[in-house]
Amino acid sequence: MERRPEVGELLDLAESVVGLAVAGEQLEVVVVHERETEARAYGGEVESLTVAESRGVGVRVVSGSRQGFAYTGTLDRDAVEEALAEARDNMSFATPDEYCGVAEPDGVVPADLDLYSPALAGHPTDDKVAMALELERLTLSADERIAGIESAEYLDSASETAVATTTGIRSTSRETGCLLSANALAEHDGETQTGFGFSLGREPGDLDIEVASREAAERATRMLGAVKPPSGRLTVVLDPWVSAQFLGIVGGTLSGEMVQKGRSLFAERLGDNVAAPGVTLIDDPTDMCAFTASATDGEGLATRRNVLIDGGRLDRFVHNSQTARRAGTVSTGSAIRGYSSTPGAGVRAVSVVPGTLSQADLVAGIDDGILIQGVSGLHSGVNPVSGDFSTGAEGIRIRGGQLAEPVREFTIASTIQRMLFDIEAIGCDLQWLPMKAAGVTLVIGELTISGT
Amino acid sequence: MNAVNDGAPLMLAPDVLSETLATAMGTGAEFAEVFVEDRRSMSALFDDGRVEELTSGRDRGVGLRVVVGDTTGFAHTADLGPSGLTAAAEAAAAAARGGGGGVRQVVLDQHTGPAPGPVEIMPGDVPKARKVALLEQADSAARESDGAVTQVAARYADSHRRIQVANSDGLLTGDRQVRTLFSVSCVANGDMGMQTGRESIGHTLGFEVFDEVDVEDLARRAAGRALLKLEAVPAPSGEMPVVIGPGGGGVLFHEACGHGLEADLVAKSASVFAGRRAEVVAAPMVTLVDDGTMPGEWGRYAIDDEGRPAQRNVLIDEGVLTDYMWDHLRARREGRASSGNGRRQGYRHLPMVRMTNTYLGVGDADPDEIIADTTHGVYVAQLGGGQVNTATGDFVFGMTEAYMIEDGRLTNPIRDGNLIGNGPQTLLDIDAIAGDFAMGSPGTCGKDGQGVPVGDGTPTLRVTRLTVGGTAA
Numbered sequence: 001m002e003r004r005p006e007v008g009e010l011l012d013l014a015e016s017v018v019g020l021a022v023a024g025e026q027l028e029v030v031v032v033h034e035r036e037t038e039a040r041a042y043g044g045e046v047e048s049l050t051v052a053e054s055r056g057v058g059v060r061v062v063s064g065s066r067q068g069f070a071y072t073g074t075l076d077r078d079a080v081e082e083a084l085a086e087a088r089d090n091m092s093f094a095t096p097d098e099y100c101g102v103a104e105p106d107g108v109v110p111a112d113l114d115l116y117s118p119a120l121a122g123h124p125t126d127d128k129v130a131m132a133l134e135l136e137r138l139t140l141s142a143d144e145r146i147a148g149i150e151s152a153e154y155l156d157s158a159s160e161t162a163v164a165t166t167t168g169i170r171s172t173s174r175e176t177g178c179l180l181s182a183n184a185l186a187e188h189d190g191e192t193q194t195g196f197g198f199s200l201g202r203e204p205g206d207l208d209i210e211v212a213s214r215e216a217a218e219r220a221t222r223m224l225g226a227v228k229p230p231s232g233r234l235t236v237v238l239d240p241w242v243s244a245q246f247l248g249i250v251g252g253t254l255s256g257e258m259v260q261k262g263r264s265l266f267a268e269r270l271g272d273n274v275a276a277p278g279v280t281l282i283d284d285p286t287d288m289c290a291f292t293a294s295a296t297d298g299e300g301l302a303t304r305r306n307v308l309i310d311g312g313r314l315d316r317f318v319h320n321s322q323t324a325r326r327a328g329t330v331s332t333g334s335a336i337r338g339y340s341s342t343p344g345a346g347v348r349a350v351s352v353v354p355g356t357l358s359q360a361d362l363v364a365g366i367d368d369g370i371l372i373q374g375v376s377g378l379h380s381g382v383n384p385v386s387g388d389f390s391t392g393a394e395g396i397r398i399r400g401g402q403l404a405e406p407v408r409e410f411t412i413a414s415t416i417q418r419m420l421f422d423i424e425a426i427g428c429d430l431q432w433l434p435m436k437a438a439g440v441t442l443v444i445g446e447l448t449i450s451g452t
Numbered sequence: 453m454n455a456v457n458d459g460a461p462l463m464l465a466p467d468v469l470s471e472t473l474a475t476a477m478g479t480g481a482e483f484a485e486v487f488v489e490d491r492r493s494m495s496a497l498f499d500d501g502r503v504e505e506l507t508s509g510r511d512r513g514v515g516l517r518v519v520v521g522d523t524t525g526f527a528h529t530a531d532l533g534p535s536g537l538t539a540a541a542e543a544a545a546a547a548a549r550g551g552g553g554g555v556r557q558v559v560l561d562q563h564t565g566p567a568p569g570p571v572e573i574m575p576g577d578v579p580k581a582r583k584v585a586l587l588e589q590a591d592s593a594a595r596e597s598d599g600a601v602t603q604v605a606a607r608y609a610d611s612h613r614r615i616q617v618a619n620s621d622g623l624l625t626g627d628r629q630v631r632t633l634f635s636v637s638c639v640a641n642g643d644m645g646m647q648t649g650r651e652s653i654g655h656t657l658g659f660e661v662f663d664e665v666d667v668e669d670l671a672r673r674a675a676g677r678a679l680l681k682l683e684a685v686p687a688p689s690g691e692m693p694v695v696i697g698p699g700g701g702g703v704l705f706h707e708a709c710g711h712g713l714e715a716d717l718v719a720k721s722a723s724v725f726a727g728r729r730a731e732v733v734a735a736p737m738v739t740l741v742d743d744g745t746m747p748g749e750w751g752r753y754a755i756d757d758e759g760r761p762a763q764r765n766v767l768i769d770e771g772v773l774t775d776y777m778w779d780h781l782r783a784r785r786e787g788r789a790s791s792g793n794g795r796r797q798g799y800r801h802l803p804m805v806r807m808t809n810t811y812l813g814v815g816d817a818d819p820d821e822i823i824a825d826t827t828h829g830v831y832v833a834q835l836g837g838g839q840v841n842t843a844t845g846d847f848v849f850g851m852t853e854a855y856m857i858e859d860g861r862l863t864n865p866i867r868d869g870n871l872i873g874n875g876p877q878t879l880l881d882i883d884a885i886a887g888d889f890a891m892g893s894p895g896t897c898g899k900d901g902q903g904v905p906v907g908d909g910t911p912t913l914r915v916t917r918l919t920v921g922g923t924a925a
Binding site: 042043045046047048049050051052053054055067068069070071072073074076079082083086087089090091093094095097125147148149150183185192193194231260261262263265340341342376377379380381383385386387388390391392408409410411412413414415448449450451452 | 496499500502503504505506507508509510511512513521522523524525526527528529530531543544547548580581584602603605639641645646647648681687689690691717720721722724800802836837838839841843844846848849850867868869870872874919920921922923924
């Protein structure tokens with residue numbers, strides 16, 4: 001196999017390219033190296049095994065208040081210098097913008113996060129494959145109604161990133177991640193339903209095959225026999241899996257970039273009450289529990305804990321260095337990017353401060369409602385500019401404080417603005433999920449259900 | 453003319469490919485494949501009243517696939533030198549883990565496949581200043597159309613992708629794929645908040661597309677869509693007839709049944725259409741086609757990412773399910789030919805069954821009469837993205853321009869929302885298809901984390917019953 005570059009070598013490469021800057025020119029070089037393994041099981045056999053190694057360099061040039069960018073999918077010196085030349089050429093066509101520029105060191109020390117497990121690199125591939133096979137076997141045997149598997153897979157990645165700039169930023173980071181995920185098919189009386197289950201960690205030893213298989217089987221079987229509910233307005237309870245997706249969208253609207261470009265429903269709303277008084281929303285990439293945790297951002301600055309909504313009041317947008325300069329403030333360490341793009345500004349790890357009641361306690365207080373366990377079409381049915389919110393949904397009907405029959409093939413609709421005010425209760429069951437937000441049970445006072 | 457050469461040197465020489473395949477086959481594999489890709493891309497963004505950024509990128513590398521029994525091993529490398537190729541071939545072979553040993557010779561037969569799509573003006577030859585000028589025109593046109601337009605983002609993008617495929621069956625072929633894209637997104641601000649409108653065009657052509665496409669007109673249409681919705685009423689909720697305008701509904705068929713006709717999902721019984729060939733699955737006027745050969749369309753190519761020529765595949769013929777879509781691996785297991793639907797996002801990905809340009813054939817109804825014949829329902833002029841669960845057939849897709857139909861007339865525009873339904877049921881519930889036809893906006897179809905460009909098209913049609921996910925009673 002190819003020799004794996006150490007993160008120090010990535011920084012050396014970044015620094016050496018930064019050294020090519022000419023007078024009056026700012027350079028930012030980001031270098032990424034990633035290794036991935038993916039093992040898929042099907043029918044008791046290894047369906048596919050992928051061992052992959054990706055690397056790339058992104059070069060941003062700023063001069064005379066103009067910005068240009070180029071990238072290349074290799075660490076090859078000639079290709080990187082070609083990218084630098086392309087970035088300079090691209091820069092000449094940009095409109096000058098006084099706020100353009102790479103980040104400046106701000107003295108904030110990155111949190112000491114342990115996101116890299118050396119155990120992953122030495123873990124035998126055979127064992128990863130065996131986990132995928134075992135995941136399929138356990139999922140199939142978890143319930144007699146499980147009739148098949150759409151996918152059962154093991155995935156891991158180890159990545160190193162270095163950022164260097166002419167302004168003196170020198171940043172390195174590395175992290176590992178592992179995932180087991182299963183998609184099960186349940187059948188009963190000629191009806192088919194599907195469900196997923198997963199387990200996440202920093203190294204293979206963190207993964208729980210049993211949990212992933214059981215959740216897949218439970219999610220697939222619980223919708224068997226589900227009916228379409230009648231249309232109406234009801235109290236809904238969002239399961240953590242669903243609320244995390246909703247909160248991720250809310251977090252997305254609080255990007256300084258979206259706000260400044262007039263593409264956020266919260267533009268001009270800083271200091272206003274935008275949610276129920278019990279809602280405090282925080283973006284904290286330094287929280288080790290978040291799978292998206294990171295000590296540094298895409299510009300090499302330290303990430304930090306940012307309170308976005310404090311007791312219902314809109315307190316802060318998140319910024320990279322450019323949006324911060326435009327807003328007359330400092331970066332919140334929220335630059336988001338890969339090597340093939342310039343930094344945007346966005347949240348990484350959003351959560352609401354949890355309440356004290358369990359999901360069961362919250363359900364017990366609802367006479368007529370629906371527990372929403374899954375949503376679909378968030379990318380097509382939610383407009384983060386207008387706030388219109390409409391998604392396909394499935395879940396379980398709540399009658400007299402008890403969970404009743406499963407329901408599916410309906411939509412839930414409201415607006416993001418209204419939903420934030422309609423949050424009546426927050427559960428105690430905060431749960432980090434493989435996305436940029438944590439989930440927690442949320443009770444939403446009223447949503448429109450569109451069914452029969 | 454040789455499709456591989458296309459005026460440029462071979463990406464990898466036949467003897468290098470041959471040796472790499474021999475290494476990959478060294479542990480007793482049944483099939484091995486080398487996929488070489490060199491992709492250059494360029495995009496320019498005009499946003500917030502200025503040329504914000506031009507980005508250039510290049511990705512070049514090789515993906516190696518080795519098949520033993522039901523197991524596929526895959527590795528890739530950006531190192532096109534002999535050591536990089538050997539390492540990747542060995543890694544893929546080790547991943548597939550064949551039983552036998554010994555080196556097999558692979559004799560490659562240079563294949564003169566279909567020629568790459570014709571391109572008059574290579575985007576890479578066009579000065580960047582001309583591309584930027586188009587963006588400025590679009591921005592001005594959108595802003596000048598109405599004072600309520602508060603934000604405009606115009607994006608130009610082109611890509612030049614060269615691929616080469618060689619496999620242990622002796623195939624050696626290649627393609628050159630050029631794509632040009634232009635999109636405009638607008639925000640309009642009114643008393644009831646902000647609204648958005650978007651328009652885009654994309655073709656497998658070069659810069660000559662702008663001889664036909666007026667970017668100012670495109671920008672005005674995007675702005676018009678946002679402005680229209682400033683006056684929009686909340687979308688209704690509940691089941692009702694839905695009329696979909698020409699070109700607006702391709703995504704419906706892409707989601708409602710296209711994915712379910714992909715042979716990999718069918719083979720795992722993860723499709724509601726598994727085992728239903730030759731059965732009636734749709735209303736008799738429904739003919740659904742996937743056609744990778746449509747000149748200039750977004751999902752067009754000469755050969756797929758497994759080296760198989762693109763073809764026109766009739767999936768549903770007058771309501772009867774005729775065939776699924778196939779890639780090399782699934783077809784090989786069934787002892788049949790691939791349908792030219794083996795695609796991958798790039799050299800870092802394994803190919804799988806994917807759609808190309810998917811469209812619904814025309815019917816004989818009059819589009820105006822379809823609307824006039826609808827008492828209460830929704831007319832959708834433009835759909836946004838969608839999503840389907842192929843195992844259950846349940847799908848969802850977004851409406852980005854829609855109107856109420858009341859007493860046979862289009863009335864108020866309605867706010868954005870989702871429509872949901874079930875694929876097999878929807879195919880049976882189509883009760884009218886018009887003689888008009890248009891292709892829709894260029895799309896990116898996501899499956900298993902891989903995005904590939906796809907096109908779609910429909911005439912005007914009516915589904916008797918879909919669930920509209922609005923907030924109004």
